[in-house]
Amino acid sequence: MFHINKVQILVIVIFAVSLFFILKINQENVEYSNGNVDCNLVYQGKNAKVNVVFLPYGYSDEKRFFEDVDSYVNGEFGFRNVEPFKSNFESFSFYDIVSENIKCDVTDNTFICEDLSAKRAAANCPNDYIIVLYDRDAIRDLIVPIRSSAYLNLASINTADHRLVVLHEFGHIYGGLADEYVEEGIDIDIDRFQNCDVKNCPRWSHLTNSGCFEGCGEINFYRSIDNGIMKNYIIGREFGIWNEYLLALPLQS
Amino acid sequence: MERILIGFAITILVLSVSAFAVTNDCVNKNYLLLELSYESRTVTLDGYTLENGCPSGILKKGDFKVEVLQNNEIVYTSSFDPSIIFTDIGGKDNMVSGGAKGIDKQKFYLNVPAVQQGQIQIYNKNVPILKADFDVKQEVVRSKSGSLFDWVNNLIEEVNHLLGKVS
DSSP, X not given: OOOOOHXXXXXXXXXXXXXXXXXXXXXXXXXXXXXXXXXXXXXXXXXXXXXXXXXXXXXXXXXXXHHHHHHHHHSTTSGGGSTTTTTTGGGEEEEEEOOSOOOEEEEXXXXXEOHHHHHHHHTTSOBSEEEEEEOOOHHHHHHSOOBEEEETTEEEEETTSOTTHHHHHHHHHTTOOOOOSBOTTOOOOTTTOTTOBSTTOTTTTXXXXXXXXXEEBEEEEEESSTTOTTTOTTTOOOOOHXXXXXXXXXXXX | OHHHHHHHHHHHHHHHHHHHHHOOGGGGOEEEEEEEEEETTEEEEEEEEEEESOOBOOOOXXXXXEEEEETTEEEEXXXXXTTEEEEEEEOGXXXXXXXXXXXXXXXXXXXXXXXXXXXXXXXXXXXXXXXXXXXXXXXXXXXXXXXXXXXXXXXXXXXXXXXHHHO
């Protein structure tokens, strides 16, 4: 019926190899022509629903930036090793982009990056959340400490702070979590921030491994873990079971 | 005929390997960059531009919601909150401080999927606060890698067509 000779087999093999490369195109590093910015894939989750893009600020050495990104993704205090991101790691993809066009400023001792330049740069990769890393010298930061910040879907990170500051800020922009430490003059909208509750903590009181500790943004509200990442990322090493549930929730739908 | 076929196949192989090295999803995509202002719990649209790249995904946190409508159908929806900024610092006595600060007035941007003509609707706690029409003339500047990719696709189609004739 069909006669396939050697030449046709060769052509089919070449096509198969070509097809393989074409299908792989979407999974590998790329060059974006408008501005010559590289979108580098750091990790592609098998069931990726959330794309996180890292951008540099103040780095004189690209290698150092890549090492920092690797640390924030794969390190001891990175997404790969802290729950609930650890268990849902395949739901995330991470990218980094070396761009010199990111505009940031330090205002009132707070590091804040410009929304526009960060979004334009991040658009070179699939992007849901943007994390700008400010390569800040630890000694300089000891003399003049500056804050990291989170606004909209953009986290501006002082790398001289503890490594868990990235997950803390991500808790704000991705999880909609409030700070669990108490700061004077702060008003918390309890309806908006699900990680804080009123006395007796009815939101999570059904969970056996959670507590009800006084202070969550305001002294009058309560938190589910004594020293979690949203309260103190220097000594806390976990979000706590209720916060982990809240952070994993968007991945379920 | 067979030589032509092999020639085509090898060309496609070379081009696909080249394209593999230099292209991705975002190169051939566009997004609509919305320039917005937040003031007194409301949002105004100051402008919009069509830009080359990937739009942001669907975000689920925040009291505000943006919808992009095309032919009166919602094609994109995402949540955000321009009214609050979090600042944090760790160090002093191993404590973290900073906290959330309310914002009175702020210019900000959202990148949403590009559609040629449509409407933007923004809600604050499900109350509509902004409705604006937009009309973007689609002038997509194809990158080199994008053109290459398209060209490879066209070639594949042509060669497939030829293969069909041969068999």
